Amino acid sequence: MGIFNFLVSKTIMHIPAPIVSIFAKSYIAGPTLYDAVKVTHDLNKKGMMATIDVLGEFISTKEEAIFYKNECIKILDVIAKEGLDANLSLKPTQMGLNLDKEFAFENIKEIVAHAKELNNFVRIDMEDTPCTDDTLEFFRRLREEFPGHVGTVLQAYLRRTPKDIENLSDGLLNFRLCKGIYNEPRKLAYKDPYIVNQNYIYSLEKLFQKKAYVGIATHDEKLVFEALRLIEKYGLKREEYEFQMLLGVDEELRNIIVSGGHRLRVYVPFGKDWLPYSRRRLKENPNIARHALKQFLGM
Incomplete structure (x- = not known):
């Protein structure tokens, strides 16, 4: 470094x-949903999809969670109204996970149900390790009732990820696979960047073997190369996977991936609570x- x-x-x-x-x-994208809509329209014109996320962390009341739940429902409605090629990302803690687990689950379930009505999709983001088990449980419960309308996230720096893939393989698999950004203890997470990359490749291949739909979320061109190798190895069709990148990061690589004929989704966050993110x-x-x-x- x-x-x-x-x-x-x-x-x-x-x-x-x-x-x-x-x-x-x-x-x-900016402080408002309509900033995110503008950015998403621009991305769609370039042949890219989006996932929209309202920023906001560390809520302390159920009233705040209900506010963010309603914001998520509004995002889905606006996506439909504007005809955007986009879906929704949300964080379990924003829905009240640290306040009341079942309360948070019901909030997320209401959002996913609304996404199903609109033929859209919700990605339940992964946060730090105290949230991992509950987040995966939420996904397991919701995928049974709303197949094809909900997915979650796996983090390659966590030692547990390959086992999580195995444990969840009894149902429909839809994951964003990323490296992970939280500061976790060594007993839970790999610290060596080389090992993180190797676990990413290992986990991605395991997911492809199990016919999972994967959002290949990386800005690391070494991992993009390995992903393309595996896509060719398993003969995947264009609609059976996608690449994902953050807004504002390595637009040249983003364009290279799209020009290569692959689908790519850009994470488009908005909101006033931008600082922690x-x-x-x-x-x-x-x-x-x-x-x-x-x-x-x-x-």
């Missing part, structure tokens, strides 16, 4: 919000800060 990346990763959680915003604005993303990928600084200085 270069000195710039090291400094960003070590200090980003303490940098004042106005400075973080300089680096983070390319990650966020932006700090995590910049900590994960300090090169974004480098790129933004060059643009800011006109270099």
